[in-house]
Amino acid sequence: MEELSTTVSDLAMSVDNIWVLIATCLVMFMQAGFALVEVGFTRAKNAANILMKNLMDFAIGSLAFWFIGYSIMFGEDIAGFMGQITLFFGPDEVDGLPQITKLMFQTVFAATAATIVSGAMAERTRFGAYLIYSLVITLVIYPISGHWTWGGGWLSELGFIDFAGSTVVHSVGGWAALIGAALLGPRVGKYVNGQAKAIPGHNLVLGALGVFILWLGWFGFNPGSQLAAAGKDNAIAISHIFATTNLAAAAGAVASMIISWMRYKRPSLSITLNGALAGLVGITAGCAAVSLGSAAIIGAISGVALVFSLEFIENKLKIDDPVGAISVHGVCGALGTLLVGVFATEGGLLNGGGFAQLGVQAIGVFSTMGWVVATSFILFFAIKKTVGLRESKRVEEEGLDIYEHGESVYNSI
Amino acid sequence: MEELSTTVSDLAMSVDNIWVLIATCLVMFMQAGFALVEVGFTRAKNAANILMKNLMDFAIGSLAFWFIGYSIMFGEDIAGFMGQITLFFGPDEVDGLPQITKLMFQTVFAATAATIVSGAMAERTRFGAYLIYSLVITLVIYPISGHWTWGGGWLSELGFIDFAGSTVVHSVGGWAALIGAALLGPRVGKYVNGQAKAIPGHNLVLGALGVFILWLGWFGFNPGSQLAAAGKDNAIAISHIFATTNLAAAAGAVASMIISWMRYKRPSLSITLNGALAGLVGITAGCAAVSLGSAAIIGAISGVALVFSLEFIENKLKIDDPVGAISVHGVCGALGTLLVGVFATEGGLLNGGGFAQLGVQAIGVFSTMGWVVATSFILFFAIKKTVGLRESKRVEEEGLDIYEHGESVYNSI
Amino acid sequence: MEELSTTVSDLAMSVDNIWVLIATCLVMFMQAGFALVEVGFTRAKNAANILMKNLMDFAIGSLAFWFIGYSIMFGEDIAGFMGQITLFFGPDEVDGLPQITKLMFQTVFAATAATIVSGAMAERTRFGAYLIYSLVITLVIYPISGHWTWGGGWLSELGFIDFAGSTVVHSVGGWAALIGAALLGPRVGKYVNGQAKAIPGHNLVLGALGVFILWLGWFGFNPGSQLAAAGKDNAIAISHIFATTNLAAAAGAVASMIISWMRYKRPSLSITLNGALAGLVGITAGCAAVSLGSAAIIGAISGVALVFSLEFIENKLKIDDPVGAISVHGVCGALGTLLVGVFATEGGLLNGGGFAQLGVQAIGVFSTMGWVVATSFILFFAIKKTVGLRESKRVEEEGLDIYEHGESVYNSI
Amino acid sequence: MKRVEAIIRKTKFTEMQAALHEAGIDFMSYWEVRGVGKAVEERSYRGIVYDTSIIERIMVTFYCQDQFLDPAIKAILSSAKTGEIGDGKIFVSDVERAIKIRNGEEGTDALN
Amino acid sequence: MKRVEAIIRKTKFTEMQAALHEAGIDFMSYWEVRGVGKAVEERSYRGIVYDTSIIERIMVTFYCQDQFLDPAIKAILSSAKTGEIGDGKIFVSDVERAIKIRNGEEGTDALN
């Protein structure tokens, strides 16, 4: 009897384990999605460079997060600020889940945060500089703010809700992207007499395939963050999260299409693709805390906000973000996190919870933003002053592929 | 003891649940597969339009099916014809499976039916008209005939076998595609003096990748339709379905390659890719009801039928179907459903079951066909007379992308 | 009570079953990955041919392995050499796992071995000849050597460790590729006055996407080979394997990038992509037997070896392997298998186990190599002397697509 | 011997080829170009709306004997014209020599 | 009437188009070409390092009246030049006839 009971609880753990591992696979596949979106929305002459950056984000990130990143994020809490460092984390033990399963799941999340930046800084960043950035964000910047919310740090104490990482993952990437792109300056030819010019991506089929892959991957990202699947409550929870995720994405796509139709007279593919992502980023924080209806609304709001954010960053801030990463991940990530305070079934403003949760959400959003802006400014500034952040005008014009990598991606004859 | 027993049964439900959710992911990914097949088999100047249509099929479909489609299909039966409508279905309850899991699984199926049409009507349909169609099929046409077979309606009473939807999903899409393409008329230049001309797709690599993705997705489509995975019987069932699905696809590809080799003197990639899909569509109805050997035969028959159907529709009916959707989904879907009556291990003609099952299969196939032909004719005809179905010749010639969406998918400089 | 206990053990089997089926899906998807890598690393004029070969590898392989391949490999042992043949294997029974689940899992492995060769022989092989090869390797060559290690044959008796198939799958493909490519001779224009010329692949975006897909698929390939997921030990095991797989891939990519940077002055995308695959192939044998740290080292060693192997085969052996399949699968597969003898946590040279295991590993590696080299030499030689192995110079120059398949993959107007 | 270069709409190529065939022109080479001209179209990309006069066109080149010139021009004018801005232009210039690579033939024999 | 063919760096196209516009040239056609010239670059692919003098360039062609020729050449020289090897060339030749497809107009009227 006791034995059977142990068997059953081990079995429950096994179910949780395969659920999280499968979610890990789905999130890992998002790397391909990001690579495709970024390569599709930029020019052919820089395609090898973008692919290398995406590949290295994941490769270096996997090694770095294993090395110390994971333990900084999830190690025993030190003053609410960071975790105790353990080198090369990975005991073959079970603690709710196999420890290594947790390591893997968190690794693919960390790589997501890192890879967001690559799109915003595309087509003009030195490859070596990018590698340094990628290493530092995975080793330090992301794990520390991640610890605050997910690792038992001070934000989690406050009751900050960010279920799957609108802020912890996406905004972190988005704000780092903002700082990186701002310090880099716009691509040659992006602004002529202060007027933004369109530099269309070279292959939107790749971009669209990337968005489909990302949408798929999000079914690992959000429902996987439940970190469990066994038992009635978990089953209902992951199923609910699955649906909120999907409805928000759908609403984001539809909303941004409509807005683009109204503002630019035609339903724009490039906007709509970003709109689906905006909905996904927006719902990530609240996917477990809001109803299906609220999820659709959050998605729609994110899709609308996206369009205006793209315009604002491009025309007012004059920051050149070739793939819209700052708007999609930074702005919609922050917005989605705040909206949890509005729509949460328990404690949300609209559900009679008052402003308390919204206040906490704001603290979480802005403290994380502050951390990332400060540290990534220091990082990029240091890189700029030492190895250099930006390629020469000549190399940028002719394309990074040939000068940085000695290869071109498309070849005939 | 009792508690343990509940835990175990909850655990079994959890296993079913993750199985169905993973299947949902796989089927959702088929949207990317369809998008790639359709974009690859058409011309570059309409690529943005096709991608938008595919994206919107899924986005609008997700919202619409949640809104009322699901309850029309699965709500309490009303006279065998349709289900009781519930607005915004989605209670956080378990009924065999979490209700929302069922909603999600059925949503991706509904989106599949909708998206089939987009390929057949490619390169000449007004975008707005397509959105109306897409909304109506997901809201009404598909859920009602779906209810007949899967929702407890009159066909299910008769004993009609369509396990995963050769008829319920694929034929519905295929016949709607037939009516849509017929009412639209062929693309400019498709027929010259009554003679069909080849208009080769612009990128068959995309088409092939799409087929691989669809093949993968079918491992969610068919084995997922078991809607359970826990217990010996379910384990054996999903494993069996997995194999019938794969063998039929393989046989479909090989058969159509051989036929193309014989008829056109060379093994044709464009035919073989469609042949694999034909095998998959063909086995979908009977995947749980036939032996592995029968599955391979059904796949081969579908692959052969495909080639002749393509020729018949193109040369005799003179209906222009750029991606072969009518043949793959309509014809092979109907054929596969009928063949269940021939090959079913229990009740099939060849297994001594007489003509009874075959008769029921025919009723199911033709009643569904009648319903879809009638309703989609009304729908497309109404669209044609109001907002207009077809783009102007000028826009069609220059490409829908620039005039409908103001964007081109491939850009240089 | 007894009943409950059966329910639980059935449930455990069900968990194992869905785990293996999902792994099967992931490995099946590797077919798309291989197709993309191969098509991307070769020229546009042969793209249809490569896609057809990849599609047929899987289609024919699925049928052939079901026909007799599976039972040759896993049937009752005959003299340690091969299994007892059963035609059309597939009883609806459970033996640990549903038998058909095992069939499916092994089918996708067999197709992997077959498809490796297609890249090495790309751009010059007759299509018909390739089909014969593909059939024979899946029917005979692969199952027999596979039986030795995994089917209870003589190598498994010796204690040879090849957990997921560095040797059983990858090296088998790699050595067949070596013989095939050697007998074919280099592509026209590959060697000018004995000097190797670069013939760059036509689309490295496709190649990179393929590598991401393969990396993903490997999370089915290796952790799926545990063939179980239920219970604490299995949970820990698959989680461990997941991590060793990922770290080796990451280390392989980073290592080969660094080496390419040093040797060719720039970090090369084409090398780095292959480096990730090298790491994956290298860890496949030992993924369950080594620590995370050792996995990273094995990956790095494989990534370094890859670069030198590519050069050696190209410049010294003067064998033309357009996608590097011999180096990635043959060389790194053998190397990875040997390194198990060095790094295995139990019995590895560095962990105090002496040379015993290493010796056994060497026996496994070289006996398998001998078998494959001998049989595939006979096979390719027989094809050469009968139907002919290589296309005419004219056809090769103009591209196989038009002459073999009557189609081109990229079309405009 | 003349060289005729016609810049036309992509969609008119098939019709023009047929018309030229009627006019005795069976050999030609063509490729895609982008043209800057009077035809202006509106585009948008990720929120930037812009006008472009850069449109896709086909450049068709053929070399023919002088007596085929006028019929050929007539054939192009009748087949490639829509009457709307963007129809394109025909340019004629002189060619001194033509050689057929297959057999080294020179002059008018080399033209077809 | 002249035909001007300029082979330039891809990245200089936008600047050159603006400069030509100043010089009165508003119509042109262009396409991507590969050039073999003095500019040599190092490449590597899967372990083979090689030098190539094949680089991507843009071929711009326009047809204009004789009096526009010199300003146009000046405009190109000033806008498309970097001073480094690989800037490309301009070639001028004579054109006999020009016809506008839209309305059949001939001669200088057909040029724009």
Place this chain on the structure above:
Amino acid sequence: MKRVEAIIRKTKFTEMQAALHEAGIDFMSYWEVRGVGKAVEERSYRGIVYDTSIIERIMVTFYCQDQFLDPAIKAILSSAKTGEIGDGKIFVSDVERAIKIRNGEEGTDALN
């Protein structure tokens, strides 16, 4: 100064480039074209079998001094010929001016 346009098989480019180099021609530009000619091939697509005389070719253009013309033509004839239909043609015309963008040099100096 002459302009030579050669339409050749794609696969012959490398050989031809080497042969032209021997003949003193080191600068050229080329691009892919589709040719309509005598060479007819059978294709099929999704069940429609059709013949096409549209095949892929390369257009190579170079500008050279008059004295290089004959060796260059010989080089092309010897390197790009297979003797089968579809080998392509060479056309020669006159060029009036050549200017090097890098330094503004004119005339024969500008050719290389």
